[in-house]
Amino acid sequence: MLFEIGTNALYDGYYREAIGSFTASYERFLEFFIRIVYDATGDNEETFDKTWKNVSQQSERQLGAYVFAFYSLYNVPPDLLPRKMVEFRNAVIHKGKIPTRGEAIQFGESVINIVLPVLRNLFDTHQYAVVAAATANVDAKDPPSLTYYPYMTLPTNRKPDEKTPSMEQLLEGIAAGRKSTRRGSE
Numbered sequence: 001m002l003f004e005i006g007t008n009a010l011y012d013g014y015y016r017e018a019i020g021s022f023t024a025s026y027e028r029f030l031e032f033f034i035r036i037v038y039d040a041t042g043d044n045e046e047t048f049d050k051t052w053k054n055v056s057q058q059s060e061r062q063l064g065a066y067v068f069a070f071y072s073l074y075n076v077p078p079d080l081l082p083r084k085m086v087e088f089r090n091a092v093i094h095k096g097k098i099p100t101r102g103e104a105i106q107f108g109e110s111v112i113n114i115v116l117p118v119l120r121n122l123f124d125t126h127q128y129a130v131v132a133a134a135t136a137n138v139d140a141k142d143p144p145s146l147t148y149y150p151y152m153t154l155p156t157n158r159k160p161d162e163k164t165p166s167m168e169q170l171l172e173g174i175a176a177g178r179k180s181t182r183r184g185s186e
Contacts, residue, residue, distance in 0.1 A: 015104040
């Protein structure tokens with residue numbers, strides 16, 4: 001959801017806000033991944049939440065937890081945002097840099113190119129847990145369902161497509177969606 005908010009901000013010309021939302025989506029993905037790996041241990045959610053509080057306010061600790069959770073699951077270190085993108089994000093978020101459209105697109109693509117391949121693998125190895133977590137806020141009293149929802153509906157329990165879309169393709173999708181919405185309301 002946060003990535004989609006960032007994409008909409010980018011489409012609307014709010015590049016700094018897009019970077020903030022892309023960053024938040026990346027950080028929440030790290031938590032999502034860690035939660036899925038933790039759930040596989042069979043321990044309860046209350047214990048996870050208590051443990052997560054120790055790192056919840058510190059993104060560097062969250063990143064470290066993600067690196068080790070990823071390594072423990074796949075026995076290889078994960079791909080991370082390139083240092084150049086981390087420095088760029090820090091300049092935007094902490095130093096007030098105003099990014100260009102091109103920089104915002106590049107940052108968004110860096111995030112999506114890291115998140116989607118990991119999400120695909122996670123879906124393959126922990127489908128039920130991914131579906132449960134992705135749909136947890138839809139209707140908490142219903143059990144997780146393996147019913148597939150439309151592609152652009154969020155949250156979704158559908159495995160991400162094998163081909164990672166470019167930011168330009170995502171922006172075209174927003175334009176088409178807004179155009180059809182306007183047409184439908186006339």
